[in-house]
Structure formats: C-alpha cells, structure tokens
Amino acid sequence: MFVLIVGAGRVGSAVAKSALAAGHEVSVLDADPLSHERLDAGQSESWEDAKGQFTVGTALETDALIQAGIERADVFIASTAGDNTNLVIAQIAQKRFGVQKAIVRVMDPARADWYGEQGLHTISPTKHAIEGFERALAPDGE
Amino acid sequence: MYAIIAGAGKVGRNLARELISKDHEVTLIESFRPRYLTLEEEFEHAVQYGDATELWVLERAGIQRADLVIAVTGDDEDNILVCQVAKEKYLCDRIIARVNNPRNHDHFRLLGIQPAVSATDLILRLIEHEVPRYGLVHLLALEEERLEIIELEVASDAPTLGMKVSDIELPEGSLIISVLRGGTGFVPKADTVIEAGDEVLLVLDQGLEEAITGFFAPNGHPASI
Numbered sequence: 536m537f538v539l540i541v542g543a544g545r546v547g548s549a550v551a552k553s554a555l556a557a558g559h560e561v562s563v564l565d566a567d568p569l570s571h572e573r574l575d576a577g578q579s580e581s582w583e584d585a586k587g588q589f590t591v592g593t594a595l596e597t598d599a600l601i602q603a604g605i606e607r608a609d610v611f612i613a614s615t616a617g618d619n620t621n622l623v624i625a626q627i628a629q630k631r632f633g634v635q636k637a638i639v640r641v642m643d644p645a646r647a648d649w650y651g652e653q654g655l656h657t658i659s660p661t662k663h664a665i666e667g668f669e670r671a672l673a674p675d676g677e
Numbered sequence: 678m679y680a681i682i683a684g685a686g687k688v689g690r691n692l693a694r695e696l697i698s699k700d701h702e703v704t705l706i707e708s709f710r711p712r713y714l715t716l717e718e719e720f721e722h723a724v725q726y727g728d729a730t731e732l733w734v735l736e737r738a739g740i741q742r743a744d745l746v747i748a749v750t751g752d753d754e755d756n757i758l759v760c761q762v763a764k765e766k767y768l769c770d771r772i773i774a775r776v777n778n779p780r781n782h783d784h785f786r787l788l789g790i791q792p793a794v795s796a797t798d799l800i801l802r803l804i805e806h807e808v809p810r811y812g813l814v815h816l817l818a819l820e821e822e823r824l825e826i827i828e829l830e831v832a833s834d835a836p837t838l839g840m841k842v843s844d845i846e847l848p849e850g851s852l853i854i855s856v857l858r859g860g861t862g863f864v865p866k867a868d869t870v871i872e873a874g875d876e877v878l879l880v881l882d883q884g885l886e887e888a889i890t891g892f893f894a895p896n897g898h899p900a901s902i
Contacts, residue, residue: 645731
C-alpha cells in the first residue's frame, strides 16, 4: 500500500515509521524541513535509507501534494496541527485525487462526528482522552 | 435579513457596519480576544467571541435561522469550513466566502463553496478591463451618460474586412464615427470600405466592447501580425 501522510508531528511521524516498518510505501509531506528529524529519531538508519519519502511543502499546494505522490496514494492521512486544514485537505484528496481512504485527525469531537457522518474517517484524540479520563474516574466494576 | 459574519478584520467589520446601517440583523464572530474586546464597544451584542469553525459557536450565534453566512477570516481553510458547515449541516441558503490566497480558489470550487471572492482576482479583473487586449483602446468614457468611445485596429481576419460601412450590422447602441487610415482620419460615408489596418473609432453604450471587438479584431490581435 502507498500511504501519504501530511503533517509529521508526533502523531504523523510515529504513524509513518510504523507504516514503513509494516512494509508499506510511505511518503511524508510537511511544511517544516526540520520535521524530518522526527522521522529519523530512534531509528537505526535514516528515513531515506529505510526507503521512506519526505517532501517539504504545504498541504494546500496542489503541486506539493502531487510531488509527494498523492496521485498514486491508496491511503491519505491528514495529521497537521490544524483541524480545518486536515478536513479540507482530506476532502481534496478524496474529491480531486480519488484517494480511496482518507483518515483525518480532528481534535474537536463535534467536527470529528459531523465530518465522520459525511464519509471521512475521522480520529479525535480529544474524544479518546475524554473517554480515558471517564474510564479512569469510574469506580471499579462499573 | 439575518447575516452571520465570521472574522471581524477590516472586511468583516466594515461589512457588518454596512449591513447594520441598512437595517439588517448581524452577528460578527471574532476569535482574537483583544480585537473582540475593542469591537464590543462599538457593536455590543452584535459581536460574539469565539472560533466560528466550532459548531457550538455557530449555533450560539443562531446559525439555524441565518439567511446569509459570510466567512471572511484571514485563513482559507477556516473560511471553507465555516461555509461548508453552514451550507451542508445547517442548510443555510446563502454563503459567501473570502479567498485569501488566489491559488486556493480551486479548492473552494471543488468543495462547492460559491461564491468565493478574492480581492486579488477582483483587482486583476479590473486591470484587464483597464488595460484590455491589444487592439482595443478606450478613448473616452462618459460615465454619467453611460457611453464610451473606443478605437479598434481592424485585423486581417475581421469579419467586416472589405465590407461597406452601410452593410455592417453593428449591435444597437453602437456607431462608427471615424476611420483612421494611413495617418489621416475621416468620417466614413455609407460606401466607405473597411480595410485591414484601419483604425475604427466607435461610440457605444457601456458593455458593448466585447461584442464590437468581434467585428473588427476577433482574436484581439491587430492586422500587422
């Protein structure tokens, strides 16, 4: 599978590394050239030596998306710091480039729910945190 | 009419002022607290603090009953989000979005966010109007009278080439007033034949330039090419 990940923060870079280790072809796009360091951190060989791809550019630039290989991506992961950026680029991936699967990180649970109903695969870390706290607060056995 | 305006920068707040002065109901939404506090003195209850891309903020502003949602923040993704949610979740009839970076215009179109207004595109269109295609020159615009006088160089592929002035059926509201040929101008008679390279002066109603250009310089280039 070819996986394109936009946004190499904590989440994006970790998912990129595990996807590469799982044998997928992985391309990462980030506006900050220094974010590349997160891809190398803790690895025995560099991201490129491990056959990972890295492109510097912003996600709304069509040229950058094409350079990062969006035209042949099977999965698109939007994990930049901005909810709205993620929601917009995931829809561009689906509607303009016909990417089959678009997975979007959305901090705001309300937007994650609504866009989930509209056909995007949304993941809301906030929702997971709330649920985790609620579980931790609940008395044992309830 | 009830309008919600996301983003209270120069565009948003001046739109709000205009709409309020025309007796429309307006809610401005601003997420930058210092700006909100300043604007609250002027707009009072008509400005609300919050991020207009949050659904509860839009609901608090009464998006369910809004007739018009205008997204004019400085961020294109935010403007797309506000309009998309207004249109598709809250079924608002009318949306207007601002495009900050003209290269994002395609994204607005792709996601059905129309109309999307870009100041850069508007100014470009004005420049194109002021500096039209080669071959057409605006000599005089009588704004009040809604008339203008233009000059066109007759192209070698003009449909009017070799025609007598009396045989040329120009649209209503236009008239050939002079022909410049070989450096001298004359007022054409009914049997004057149009030649390539002639410069034709016409008086016309505003808005006819494009139609008239087709008669003398259909591809916008002069006879000499």
